[in-house]
Amino acid sequence: MITNDDIKKLKRAFVTKDYLDKRLDDRFDRFEKYMDYRFQTIEEILKELLKFNDFATDKLDWLVGKYQKFEDERMILTTQYSSVNKRLDVHETDVKILKKKIHA
Numbered sequence: 001m002i003t004n005d006d007i008k009k010l011k012r013a014f015v016t017k018d019y020l021d022k023r024l025d026d027r028f029d030r031f032e033k034y035m036d037y038r039f040q041t042i043e044e045i046l047k048e049l050l051k052f053n054d055f056a057t058d059k060l061d062w063l064v065g066k067y068q069k070f071e072d073e074r075m076i077l078t079t080q081y082s083s084v085n086k087r088l089d090v091h092e093t094d095v096k097i098l099k100k101k102i103h104a
Helices: 004-013 017-103
Strands: none
Touching: none
């Protein structure tokens, strides 16, 4: 016949349902905390990347604006230089004509 001591020994030798439930609950809790930690890290990295993206976009908008302004100024100056060079050529021609008339 099985005695109470035998039952106690068997309980120590085999896993009980309560023990297994407790161990599995502990493991699942640890796994859930670990996954929360991992996803929290990913979410933080995503937030940082979005912040950097906003920062870079703002700086690029500023840079494109400055470049556009520079390009507009360059276009105006190029046009002005072209106009000045044409007038200078006309003046040089006039000076040559006047020199010929004076020395003639």
